[in-house]
Amino acid sequence: MSRDLLHQDEIRSLVRDAYGSIDGGSRAVAEKLYSPDELEGVPALALDNALGVANHLRHARIEPGHTVLDLGCGSGIDSVLAARRTGPTGRVIALDFLAEMLERTSAVAREAGLDNVEPLEGEMEAIPLPDSTVDCVISNGVLNLSPRKARALAECARVLRPGGEFCVADVTVEEEELPPEVLTHPAAWAG
Amino acid sequence: MAGALTERDFVQKLERAGFVDIEVLERSTMGIDDCALYPLFTEELLATMRRLIPAERLGHVAVIAIIRATRA
Numbered sequence: 001m002s003r004d005l006l007h008q009d010e011i012r013s014l015v016r017d018a019y020g021s022i023d024g025g026s027r028a029v030a031e032k033l034y035s036p037d038e039l040e041g042v043p044a045l046a047l048d049n050a051l052g053v054a055n056h057l058r059h060a061r062i063e064p065g066h067t068v069l070d071l072g073c074g075s076g077i078d079s080v081l082a083a084r085r086t087g088p089t090g091r092v093i094a095l096d097f098l099a100e101m102l103e104r105t106s107a108v109a110r111e112a113g114l115d116n117v118e119p120l121e122g123e124m125e126a127i128p129l130p131d132s133t134v135d136c137v138i139s140n141g142v143l144n145l146s147p148r149k150a151r152a153l154a155e156c157a158r159v160l161r162p163g164g165e166f167c168v169a170d171v172t173v174e175e176e177e178l179p180p181e182v183l184t185h186p187a188a189w190a191g
Numbered sequence: 192m193a194g195a196l197t198e199r200d201f202v203q204k205l206e207r208a209g210f211v212d213i214e215v216l217e218r219s220t221m222g223i224d225d226c227a228l229y230p231l232f233t234e235e236l237l238a239t240m241r242r243l244i245p246a247e248r249l250g251h252v253a254v255i256a257i258i259r260a261t262r263a
Contacts, residue, residue: 153208160262187236188193
């Protein structure tokens with residue numbers, strides 16, 4: 001069974017509708033993935049809407065002064081945590097294709113007292129940044145949503161400086177695939 | 192989840208994109224109870240999964256991988 005059961009535009013529309021309609025989930029995801037120390041001072045809006053799948057930031061080698069791209073920033077929890085590590089001499093570019101998510105990330109960064117988080121509207125398959133301008137790309141549960149993953153990964157490579165790092169957490173599946181009824185369920189593309 | 196790759200495919204795509212030193216740093220199992228934490232998994236989808244996925248696989252629906260790679 002091919003995974004390309006839906007057209008690219010259909011997938012984008014499903015993801016856009018599903019994520020655009022989320023408003024205040026549960027803090028359970030944030031509390032499962034991050035330590036209390038990490039969550040200290042992170043605004044409630046980010047905690048209550050965290051949708052990542054793991055704590056990849058523990059493995060991301062983010063240094064003060066770095067430029068970090070958060071691919072699919074959502075409500076901004078990882079952007080805030082990364083921005084604390086880059087410090088004021090660095091910055092986090094928070095990319096999302098949903099204006100609602102960028103507004104949340106902006107609000108969250110403001111409330112956290114960070115002025116080094118820069119929201120950027122765009123798609124991961126066409127990142128609106130110049131070549132070789134980013135030190136580290138982070139992404140949490142986002143690549144699986146892309147209908148053009150090879151293109152999205154090529155874009156990550158393009159914007160990274162040589163020697164820059166990509167640190168990603170994502171859902172993977174094993175060889176035995178899920179039933180077609182699950183693969184074609186609209187919510188399964190966003191979930 | 193429906194768009195998720197196998198880990199092998201993910202790593203191959205990273206290689207083709209120009210990444211080197213690709214490391215899978217963590218793997219964790221995602222079961223249906225983990226899926227239920229996310230509002231994107233609707234009750235209808237969760238019910239469909241419970242109905243169609245063999246009971247012995249419900250605790251192991253997917254694997255979360257953390258991967259780090261370097262741009263050559």
